Amino acid sequence: MQPPGGGAVRIERDSLGEVAVPADRPWGAQTQRALVHFAISTERWPPEFIAALARVKRAAARAHRAGGTMPAALATAIESAADDVIRGGHPDAFPLSIWQTGSGTQTNMNMNEVLASLATARLGETARVHPNDDVNRAQSSNDVIPTAIHVALAIALARAVEPALHALAAALREREQAFRGIVKIGRTHLQDAVPMTLGQAFGGWASQIERARRALVPALADLMPVPIGGTAIGTGLNAPPGFGTAVARELAEDCGLPFEPASDRFALIGAHDPVVAAHGALTAAAVALLRIANDVRLLASGPDAGLGELRLPANEPGSSIMPGKVNPTQAEALAMACVQVIGNNTSVAMAGAGGMLELNVYKPLLAHAALQSARLVADASHSFTVHCVAGIEADAPRIAAHLSRSRMLATALAPHIGYDATARIVHRAIDAGTTLREAALAEGVGGDDFDRWVDPAAMAGLPPR
Incomplete structure (x- = not known):
């Protein structure tokens, strides 16, 4: 040849x-x-x-x-x-x-x-x-390759993914505190809902990332048992006694992670459930990150003809033809990375199910997809944190304008005058093109009562005005 x-x-x-x-x-x-x-x-x-x-x-x-x-x-x-x-x-x-x-x-x-x-x-x-x-x-590809997958993926989760998610959660918490006093209109079904603070939105996102970070702990623990020493199918043929234990001990000392010999090497040569589970944690993180990226894009849409409640850092010109345009580039990059991770999850699931008798025969694909997903979650989270979240600002006047125009503030009237009467006020305001307060007064609600009951800050959980 x-x-x-x-x-x-x-x-x-x-x-x-x-x-x-x-x-x-x-x-x-x-x-x-x-x-x-x-x-x-x-x-x-x-x-x-x-x-x-x-x-x-x-x-x-x-x-x-x-x-x-x-x-x-x-x-x-x-x-x-x-x-x-x-x-x-x-x-x-x-x-x-x-x-x-x-x-x-x-x-x-x-x-x-x-x-x-x-x-x-x-x-x-x-x-x-x-x-x-x-x-x-004293080795076989069948025990060496999955052991290397565990080592590589564990290092990626512990040293790249976890720190990146930790930093993102911390940045979101910082913005939560910065925006804790800004009352905005919440939205459900992309329609106006009841008031909340902008800080509460960022806090919800931070909680999602913190949960995703916590999910890495059991995923990482499941990667610690390694099948080295099992050789071809798990019996340990041609390996000296104690070889797998000794290699696992060396890997633990080398990597600073508690690798240990698998109690059942057959299970980690014929299947790769810990890798599938670890990728599930990465997928859960990607799902949360994608939601956050999409929310940021929506809240920053405009700036003139969209929601425009957030101002994103202007990292680069947004358009090759439209001067002055600034696009949500970091959110878009994060979203694409998340979609790739979610797609990889299908590949990992099918590859994990590809164990045939004593050997899973999708090991290279599992390594490729799982490690790519770990890189994407870590790198995209870091980029989003540094180049977007840390520099997000609120457009307080625009937020206040949206809040003041929202007829869903009427929700606070329902406990006092009932659902049906409140609905009549909302429809009257819409049909007549009046403010919610004007419609409420026309329906017989007292002005002082309206002002006391419809307090956006109190509705968002802040002290009453």
Whole structure:
């Protein structure tokens, strides 16, 4: 097999025979075969997964050295090679598509071959490190790939998603306090409803984000058990006793997260319920974020012919043809990210259900979709916080004008004069084009009573005027 494009090559061998590999690439025969056989689309394994996979390989080498199942010099060379990858070195050494075998074997072998090449360079050509016998010792793609997925996704949730949601909730709470005294008209069915404060709207949004953040806690906990040590199907064939426990312990120390050996490795090789559940938490966050993005867009619509109750930061010109236009760009970017996450949830659910007997064969798709969703929720939340929420201002005069014109303030009359009489006042005001107060007085309500009963601030829960 010859690589496309010509150029200098070297001959590598695997169990199927010889393969020509570009001379300047650190991978071996199986990676080269995969480049030819899985030239599908442009999606590649994300860097955070590659780093997590290298962490698993490093932890395995350390466990072998500690357990005496690998010569110390060999284990150290593999560890050192993995260190390079974890630090972001050799980014071009992992070129494979996620659209490959459902176990992720090609990418596991890609990592094995690259680490073997780098470790061999450290030991010298006389001591060739073997990708299967050495780097992959006591491992299978079937337990390594899901372990790496757990590691990568757990790190993403703990170090990116959770802080981003925390910061957004804090920014919304700050705006809640800033706007706590501004009374506005609430809306249901996109129609006028009863009064509330603008602060209450922001507080409701903050509570949604805080709930989404809390939902990450059990999702993260479910990712802590890892199936490493189960090898091909969960029995642990070809792994020394205690190997999985030792690798999990190394991963916990390395990542600062309480990874532990799974009590049932079969369940985490044949299925990926914890990944599905974690993505469910990301989807719930996306649903809340999408609602908030849409509310912000509506309240900022206009500014002249819309609601116009919020003023958003003018981060960039909004139009290539309409001068002076400012668009809700951050809300739109957030909304698109959320729609992608929600779409990913369908993929994750179907992929999670793709366990066939002893092996789930959608592992690459699960890694791709779950990690993309984590990035989207974290990055879009951060951007929305910094470039939108922190700079939102209220248009108090416009809010007051909308409030004063709303006939739904009549709701406060119903406990005093009844629903039907209140409805007559509302319809009279609409038909005659008068104010609500004028219509109420025409229907026999006293002016002092009207002023006392229809107090927008009190209706919103603030002290009566």
